[in-house]
Amino acid sequence: MEEFIGAWTARHGKSRDRLLPLLHAIQEEAGYVDDAIVPAIAQALNLSRADVHGVITFYHDFRRAAPGRHVVKLCRAESCQARGGAAIEEAAARRLGVPMGETRVDGQLSLEPVYCLGLCAIGPNALVDGRPVARVDAAALERIAAEVAA
């Protein structure tokens, strides 16, 4: 990953404002931002480790551990909550066999929160491996469960 960071900063620069784009690039490349590479990121951008760690932990989008083979994200923002998002979240955790924010022990699936997908009028909403699913209900959860079982 240090090679990746070196190549990325050679192309995109080493200024402090490159931190977020670099973290996104690392997550896209590796699936997550490992705590072990925080020192390399800090050194590359001339930041403290605390600066880098603070940004990684502040933004919900950054994972600090490898995700499952499938990733289901459920919207926790206001409109989806008003449309039954909390109940869907509980049902999803039961049906998919994994608590919110965790990866199933078999590595098949991660269930993650997301905070607004821009589809507020047709919630509650989810992302299944990056594909938006609107109006999530019990039937939609069954379809999602079948999809992520593969």
Ligand code: FES
């Ligand atoms: S609040 Fe869920 S998509 Fe906007």
